[in-house]
Amino acid sequence: MVCSIPGNLPFILKPTLKNFYTLVTESPLDRESRAEYNITITVTDMGTPRLKTEHNITVLVSDVNDNAPAFTQTSYTLSVRENNSPALHIGSVRATDRDEGANAQVTYSLLPPLDAHVPLASLVSINPDNGHLLALRSLDYEALRAFEFRVGAADRGSPALSSQALVRVLVADDNDNAPFVLYPLQNASATCTELVPRAAEAGYLVTKVVAVDGDSGQNSWLSYQLLKATEPGLFGVWAHNGEVRTARLLSERDAAKHKLLVLVKDNGEPPLSASVTLHVLLVDGFSQPYLPAPEAAAADAAPAAPLTVYLVVALASVSSLFLFLVLVFVAVRLCRRGGAASVGRCSVPEGPFPGHLVDVSGTGTLSQSYQYEVCLTGDHETGEFKFLKTVFPKLLVQNIEKLKESPNCRNNFVRIFSYT
Known part of the structure; x- marks a missing residue:
């Protein structure tokens, strides 16, 4: 008796005892490739004629976790x-x-x-x-x-x-950012004024509005438009680059000051926009001094800040104190020398010395002619300074002459500086 199975299967019949066969695998099985096999086993005897019988069995391949997701x-x-x-x-x-x-x-x-x-x-x-x-x-x-x-x-x-x-x-991206104007700044404390000469030709570049948009794509595409002007038709704004140019020749009849309102709009849906105000001043030439805006003039005319006043007062106080200390020092030195010999004294003749500055030129201003006289007294060998005095020769000529004739200071009277 002979047992057989089809040859295209991964199984074989293995004889064990006489007329006993075992079905075994010939190669590894893959359930994911074929999970079930229907096997026909044919048994044939050795007689003449040969007789055979068939038997069908089903083999199910069980799963193991051999595949990752x-x-x-x-x-x-x-x-x-x-x-x-x-x-x-x-x-x-x-x-x-x-x-x-x-x-x-x-x-x-x-x-x-x-x-x-x-x-x-x-x-x-x-x-x-x-x-x-x-x-x-x-x-x-x-x-x-x-x-x-x-x-x-x-x-x-x-x-x-x-x-x-x-x-x-x-x-x-979503159109959630409005255009932002970089120039001219709208939050500045002082407005920015553009100067335009009256001799400018048509198409003269006055300024350029610079803006950005935080969005992307068409949401960041910007266009510019002149909404309002002091004198319509005098200026124009280029839609794609924000350049502000003169639209015609200027004349003397045109106003000196102009105010322009420019709209900056993106290309989003719906579009978002921002506006910017421009100040333009027409001048005869760039050598003409800039005329400040009324707001700036008012600010310049405002009183000084309290801090400035305090600094001025402090400086004046310190200067006065320094001058007072110098006078006290000189007075103390003179008093200490008071007991010295009369030979070392410097007698100052009485005379009509002025107590304040006066007009000496008759023109309403102080004269710039000053002379400084130094009286050197005391020991001729030491040459110590005993007296220092500033005088005005044009007013005190007679007093100076008397001072020079003093016997104690005649030889020690020296002119050290003159400024005219």
Whole structure:
């Protein structure tokens, strides 16, 4: 008797005892490739004619956890518009496992971020059962335009197998920023005035409005428009670059001061805008001094700050105190020398010395002619200074002559400085 099976199966019949056979595997089985085999066993006798019989058996291949979960994509790119509502579904990831039962049950989790500075735990979360990703808070394109993280998928086999995929989230810009004017500054304490010569030709560049927008794409495209002017038709604004130019020749009949209101608008939907005020002054030439605005003139005419007044008073006080101390020092020195010999005395003749400054030129101003006289007295060998006096020769000529004729100071009277 002979037993046989088809030859295209990974099994063989192995004889053990007479007329006993064992079905064994000839090569490893893969349940994920083929989980069930229907085998027909044919038994043939050795008689003439030969007779045979057939018997069918079914072999089921049991599962082992030999397959890790596999994501449908190696990386995912998701997009979410900024200013989204919290708990918004932004996308999903999916992984499958070729095993069965618990070996094929997949759970999802967030893995540590690639960039440690990204606060992933406060940005997104994932549903462990279905892989749905729900943004946890409102996102701001200007603060965070994109971020990446990894998602893990693990089965429930023993031991568990896992895999991971990269997820990149792009934050789409929303038109939530109005244009910001860089020049001219609108919060400055003093207004900026542009000077334009009256001889300027048509198309003369007066100034340029510079603005930026924190958004991106068409939301940051800016256009400029002249809304209001003191004299319409005299100035124009180029829509795409913000240049302010003269629209025609200037004349003497045009007002000297002009005020322009320029609108800066982005291309978002809906558009956002900002306005800027320009001050223009027409002058006959750039050599003409700048005329301050009335506000600036009023500020210049305002009284000095209290601190300035205090400094002036303090300086005057210190100067007066210094002069007083010098006079006291001189007086004390003179008193100490009072007991010296009369030979060393310097007699000062009485005369009409002025007690205050007077006009000596007759023109209403003080004369600039001064002479300083020094009387050297005391011991001729030591040459000590005993008396120092400043006089005005044009008024005190007769007194000086008398002082020079004094017997004690005649030889010690020296002129040391003259300024005219």
